[in-house]
Amino acid sequence: MAILAFLGEQPAHGFALKQRYDTLLGHGRELRSGQVYSTLARLERDGLARGLEVERGEGPDRRVYAITDDGVTELDHWLATPHSPGARASELFTKVVLSLVAGRDAGTFLDAQRATYLARMRELTAARHDGDVVDRLARDYEMAHLEADLRWVEVATARMGEVAARIGAQR
Incomplete structure (x- = not known):
């Protein structure tokens, strides 16, 4: 397109x-x-x-x-045509579920993911005035997605025990 x-x-x-x-x-x-x-x-x-x-x-x-x-x-x-949100599970969601299925510590993965998101957000914030308006708009878009994913990481961390119990019950 x-x-x-x-x-x-x-x-x-x-x-x-x-x-x-x-x-x-x-x-x-x-x-x-x-x-x-x-x-x-x-x-x-x-x-x-x-x-x-x-x-x-x-x-x-x-x-x-x-x-x-x-x-x-x-x-x-x-x-x-509006973009269809949530049409496919993200790699982040998939890794959390598969970590639990494989008996791995999804919390460690989520901690590492949180640190990666925060580091990238710091980079984007430092560069907020760099480039032209298209560059700034692209950074704003990425920042919004990082913020949403970071919120999801917090929700997933809070629900980890419940999710692990459900996955364990399905074995």
């Missing part, structure tokens, strides 16, 4: 799309070039984007892509 949104701004070639993604959404998870081109091929196959002209430059020729009317419709639908 990011590629479609970028094509909705203006037609572009794969390298420009990768740079746009990395600048706005990458934040430590840069997009691989191969993923951009396979996504463009899939979008073109599905009629959501179309290849236009080939842009010639100093380097290799670059095919320019544009979003189609069907692509605009698909993007608009995706953007208007």
Whole structure:
């Protein structure tokens, strides 16, 4: 959907799309070039984007892509559809349950997780004024998620005995 949104701004070639993604959404998870081109091929196959002209430059020729009317419709639908919270259990939840199933000390794991979250929150707080508005917004988003996960760690810690008893009773 990011590629479609970028094509909705203006037609572009794969390298420009990768740079746009990395600048706005990458934040430590840069997009691989191969993923951009396979996504463009899939979008073109599905009629959501179309290849236009080939842009010639100093380097290799670059095919320019544009979003189609069907692509605009698909993007608009995706953007208007609310994200489904809690659709899948997180790795954090899974590790706590599996620690108990395996007879391990989930409390030790939760303590380590709490320390990791607090350290990351300190880093984000120290950098709160760094970067442009998109960088700051990304940090705000991460901070909100860390705060929510930290609250869950506290709840899980408080319920550990009860959860362990339930899991033990199911053996």
